[in-house]
Amino acid sequence: MENGLLYLLVVAAIGCGWWLGRRERKDSRPTSGPQYYAGLNYLLSEEPDRAVTRFIEDLGVNQDTIETHLALGSLLRRRGEVEKAVIVHQNILAHGTLEDAVIGNVQLELARDYLLAGLLDRAEELLLILAPRQDKIARQSLALLVELYEREKEWYKAIAVSEKLASGDDGASYDRAISHYYCELAQASLAARQIEPAREALRDAIGHDAKNARTSLLLGKLELQQGRFPEAVKALQRIKDQNPVYVPESLPDLIKASEQGGAAAEQVQQYLRACLAQTPSISIVLTLASSIRQASGDEAMAKFIANHLKRNPTIRGLTQLIDLHIDNTSGVAKQNLAILRSFAEALVADKPAYRCHECGFDGKKLHWHCPVCKSWGTIHAIFGLEGE
Numbered sequence: 195m196e197n198g199l200l201y202l203l204v205v206a207a208i209g210c211g212w213w214l215g216r217r218e219r220k221d222s223r224p225t226s227g228p229q230y231y232a233g234l235n236y237l238l239s240e241e242p243d244r245a246v247t248r249f250i251e252d253l254g255v256n257q258d259t260i261e262t263h264l265a266l267g268s269l270l271r272r273r274g275e276v277e278k279a280v281i282v283h284q285n286i287l288a289h290g291t292l293e294d295a296v297i298g299n300v301q302l303e304l305a306r307d308y309l310l311a312g313l314l315d316r317a318e319e320l321l322l323i324l325a326p327r328q329d330k331i332a333r334q335s336l337a338l339l340v341e342l343y344e345r346e347k348e349w350y351k352a353i354a355v356s357e358k359l360a361s362g363d364d365g366a367s368y369d370r371a372i373s374h375y376y377c378e379l380a381q382a383s384l385a386a387r388q389i390e391p392a393r394e395a396l397r398d399a400i401g402h403d404a405k406n407a408r409t410s411l412l413l414g415k416l417e418l419q420q421g422r423f424p425e426a427v428k429a430l431q432r433i434k435d436q437n438p439v440y441v442p443e444s445l446p447d448l449i450k451a452s453e454q455g456g457a458a459a460e461q462v463q464q465y466l467r468a469c470l471a472q473t474p475s476i477s478i479v480l481t482l483a484s485s486i487r488q489a490s491g492d493e494a495m496a497k498f499i500a501n502h503l504k505r506n507p508t509i510r511g512l513t514q515l516i517d518l519h520i521d522n523t524s525g526v527a528k529q530n531l532a533i534l535r536s537f538a539e540a541l542v543a544d545k546p547a548y549r550c551h552e553c554g555f556d557g558k559k560l561h562w563h564c565p566v567c568k569s570w571g572t573i574h575a576i577f578g579l580e581g582e
């Protein structure tokens with residue numbers, strides 16, 4: 195159905211273009227009409243390959259028909275027929291005597307085709323030619339270059355191009371992205387145990403976006419790896435003020451650094467209570483509960499979880515509460531609790547844990563770069579009954 199509609203649109207667009215082209219050259223190209231109908235026949239007899247070729251051959255490239263060619267090219271690309279879109283755009287460049295701005299636009303479209311087709315070298319070559327221009331095409335080509343370098347994980351190149359874009363109206367989003375490019379570099383250095391380059395990259399990451407909680411998560415890991423436990427705790431506790439939705443991600447490292455560094459349990463509890471006041475997260479509740487258990491025992495822990503669940507019910511919290519009671523019961527009551535537990539587990543088993551607040555993408559794990567809308571730092575844990 196969708197294909198049929200798209201082809202009808204092509205027919206309409208080509209028809210208009212053909213009429214315009216015919217009006218201009220009706221004396222010199224008397225065969226345009228029959229060729230157009232031949233193209234239409236191919237289209238209706240579901241031979242779109244031949245139809246596209248015929249239309250391109252028939253429809254001259256000039257100021258009147260350029261929009262039709264461009265519409266056809268972009269339609270084909272949107273349908274995923276990238277090879278045909280490339281042919282349409284290359285045909286314009288080969289045959290048209292057009293204004294410089296129009297040529298720039300067609301080259302930009304061709305670069306988009308190459309990007310979609312995964313021909314990254316060809317796309318880069320074209321975009322680097324367009325980037326020094328003094329018009330809006332330059333900015334569009336820089337934005338496409340960023341997309342290309344992100345795909346190639348060429349973070350230094352992505353930084354260099356994004357810095358040119360960061361001065362524009364949408365500069366904040368480029369600064370946020372640059373901060374994440376430095377985080378990517380820091381993460382790679384950290385994995386290779388190159389501590390100084392990792393520290394340096396993290397300093398640059400914070401410089402571009404002080405609110406990027408990922409910088410603190412990575413710095414916490416770095417300090418932990420170096421055995422500098424109080425520094426790790428300090429770095430991780432910055433997340434509460436940067437972006438508290440990421441506090442749940444920091445808890446395993448925070449607890450490790452606090453315990454190994456001999457931090458006072460009260461200080462950690464105080465921090466977690468402050469986080470909880472900002473963000474009602476079950477991970478924070480369970481971490482606090484475990485700390486309460488160490489100090490005051492099982493009953494105090496169960497009471498704390500139950501109190502929180504009254505205000506912010508979550509299935510994960512309920513499961514934990516069942517676990518606490520299951521050991522102290524026996525017989526039918528124990529069996530019933532076990533059934534209830536497996537029921538609660540099944541309810542959340544296939545539910546996504548993370549969501550992008552930019553495009554709504556759901557996933558099981560945390561992506562810093564949204565795989566759908568390509569935004570940076572827009573995915574975090576889902577809060578509520580079935581989530582955090």
Ligand SMILES: [Zn+2]
Nearest residue numbers: 550553564567
């Ligand atoms: Zn997204």
